[in-house]
Amino acid sequence: MNPEEPDVVHPGLKLVIQIPCYNEEETLPATLADLPREVDGFSCVEWLVIDDGSEDNTSQVARDLGVDHVVRITQNRGLANAFMAGLDASLKAGADVIVNTDADNQYDGACIPVLVSPILVGEADLVIGERPIEAVDDFSPLKKRLQRIGSGIVRTFSGTEVRDAASGFRAFSRSTAIRTQVFGKYSYTMETIVQAGWEGLRIKGVDVSVNPATRPSRLVKSIPRYIWRSAQTILRSFALYKPLRFFLAIGLVPLLISLALLLRWFYFQLFTEDQASRVPSLVGAAMMFLLAVLIWMFGFLADLLSVNRRIVSDTRVMLRTAELEQLAPLAGTAHSKMGSEPTLTRPESMLRAER
Template identity: 30%
Template structure:
């Protein structure tokens, strides 16, 4: 990891309570790794707390766009600041930054690496319609990606420079677009996707929303998003040298 510039992107919505401990843990476990907190239109002091807690950079969206909107900004920042690796990490403490070196190492043979909750490590479980949806998505997307994927909705993933450039220009912000559609788009455009097992922790703040009705709605929506992702026209994979030249030209004007 020492020879790579790494950025952890933390989308945050009303996470002022938990961010100080999370950022402190990142600084202790990953010295030299930069952090970008994207305040997704929070109603609390998320931005101020993140800056005071030592985040390398803080960006604030004027209103709540969801994880997709926050990550689109994050990948754009990573691309414009020439990072080698960008890693999405939750702001509620569920993702252990101690797995970051393993994610980065796995990028030696992939463009995107998913930290998978259901790959034999940890005791995280999902039941009911939500579990059925996740299993269905994993089965379908494993066949598309031609590799075993057990957690296609994970929000803990790492991307290399080419993937960063792709997401800086194309990143869906619709419901589940940041997980299902981005994964389908990456695979359809020829990027290599792999996974490594990770253990999920209990969130430090907030309350997860779960009910049979919401789980059923999730199942229906997930299927619809997958269908759209398969039929939508995908953008061309960007050429890094051409993009860098255009960016340098725009900055000089």
């Protein structure tokens, strides 16, 4: 079997393609028209739209166009919340693999078979669709440069090889979707990669193509704001999942200041005849050194707490899996295996759900 194009249909496997939306009644028809209803390796493909408090007719348009599941959030809460609501609804719908794509039809739906292939053949838990950034005419030179820098920082912090950390076109195995948590409100793209690296999940990037832009990006309304929010997300994720390294790095700042003040004191004492008091330098050096030690102590305590966080995360996964197991009989689902991982599957059809 060609690993890039699985030609074997796994009995009962379901793919759910989720689309977070906010005021997308104009772009949604083209996005849905670009999505497949059949994908090699799956016996069932369903669409799920998350309407994040839209003020237009996004939900009705989705229903009229045959979307299988519409999740309606009454108040706009942001992309990260809509993404997590979609994962939750997809899991309850019995998805074995979940593909997330954008409602503006940025990503080529024909690339979905390539996106899910590494999961089907057991090579990855999370697959990122990597855009040809340099070839995208809709991206300014500054945005392309920021994408490269941001992806490089995420690679360093997460210990992964992802080349397009900001891509929202990605596929999740069922177990990975269950483990995924997003604490930020702005976006989910970078945080989920850092978390996946911390969890030791297998992440793979595949090349995908993009469609011409249909509207300006709503996440990147201004470059300074985008940089600030992305930096917040990266730093928060680093502190959350790798606290010891984070606080050790922060503590180096006062330590270097302390060493500089101490060297200044030695220089004036040993190599000049100036008899002026240099006590303030010594006091400042001592204070900076104590601050560095204090920060490192915080890092050590946070690292100990991260062990508890991992236990809590594992407990949450077990409880969530048990909850989904209880929901399975109500919808007539069965057990199957994809690779070595137990998954839940669903029959060909399911009633449309709406919140």
